[in-house]
Amino acid sequence: xxxxxxxxxxxxxxxxxxxxxxxxxxxxxxxxxxxxxxxxxxxxxxxxxxxxxxxxxxxxxxxxxxxxxxxxxxxxxxxxxxxxxxxxxxxxxxxxxxxxxxxxxxxxxxxxxxxxxxxxxxxxxxxxxxxxxxxxxxxxxxxxxxxxxxxxxxxxxxxxxxxxxxxxxxxxxxxxxxxxxxxxxxxxxxxxxxxxxxxxxxxx
Numbered sequence: 475x476x477x478x479x480x481x482x483x484x485x486x487x488x489x490x491x492x493x494x495x496x497x498x499x500x501x502x503x504x505x506x507x508x509x510x511x512x513x514x515x516x517x518x519x520x521x522x523x524x525x526x527x528x529x530x531x532x533x534x535x536x537x538x539x540x541x542x543x544x545x546x547x548x549x550x551x552x553x554x555x556x557x558x559x560x561x562x563x564x565x566x567x568x569x570x571x572x573x574x575x576x577x578x579x580x581x582x583x584x585x586x587x588x589x590x591x592x593x594x595x596x597x598x599x600x601x602x603x604x605x606x607x608x609x610x611x612x613x614x615x616x617x618x619x620x621x622x623x624x625x626x627x628x629x630x631x632x633x634x635x636x637x638x639x640x641x642x643x644x645x646x647x648x649x650x651x652x653x654x655x656x657x658x659x660x661x662x663x664x665x666x667x668x669x670x671x672x673x674x675x676x677x678x
Contacts, residue, residue: 505639505640508638508640508641509637509638511641512632512634512637512638512641515629515632515641516632516633516634516635518632519628519629519632519633520633520671522606522626522627522628523606523628523633523668523671523672524671525626526605526606526626526672527605528556528674529555529556529557529558529559530559530605530606530672531559531560531561531562531603531604531605531606532550532555532559532560532561532562532604532605532606532607532608532672533562533563533564533596533600533601533604533606533607533608534546534547534550534561534562534563534564534608534609534630535563535564535565535566535596535607535608535609535610535614535618536563536565536609536610536611536614536643536645537565537566537567537610537614537645538565538566538567538568538571538593538647539563539564539565539569539571539593539594539595540565540571540572540573540574540577540591540593540647541573541574541577541645541646541647541654541657542610542643542645542646542657542661543563543564543565543610544563544573544577544588544591544593545573545577545581545586545588545658545661546563546608546630546661546664546665547561547562547563548581548586548587548588548591549586549661549662549665549666550665550668550669552585552586553665553666553669554669555669555672555673556673560604562594562600562604563594564593564594564595564596564600565593565594565595565596566595566596566614566617567595568593568595569592569593569594569595570592570593571592571593572589572591572592572593573588573591574647576646576649576650576651576654577646577654579651579654580651580654580655580658581658583655584655584658584662596622598622601618601622601624605626606626606627606628607624607626607627607628608627608628608629608630608633608668609627609628609629609630610629610630610631610642610643610645611629611642611643612629612641612642615627615628615629629641629642630643630661630664630665630668631643631664633664633665633667633668633671634660634663634664634667635663635664635667636663643657643660643661643664644657
């Protein structure tokens, strides 16, 4: 190791230490902005949900279709919709995978069995045959609208009736059961509200 190497590491650590409070402040500011914007985003999302026909089909989307979107799919199925309605899920990458063990363990503890789930990748046909597409992050919503031309797409975080910590539904992949439980708790809350609106009982 050269003599300059320890100095470089010390400089990097020093900069990180100095800027850490600033980065925390920026994150806190962004979170506050999302909380302020949430009521307006929520009203817009509920308006979109009310456009869905009574026996409409719902497609949940997340990155890999193994943690968030299948759980939302199974939860909405469990809550039930009008006869003829269809609920499915898909992702952007890697088909044919089961949900990870932590996802299955936590979902079972919450009354859902995702043992048989296998991931699917979205296709233009799949997107076109659903009345509503529901995504987990702002980036996913943007991609579905701009790259795939989805007109009726909502952010699941915008449907959340409670105060939100963040707009996006975070990906729990690779984390422990406590994180999965936290994410699934929020998905349950948002999907329950989505179900009420689609069933004609949604709050304003």
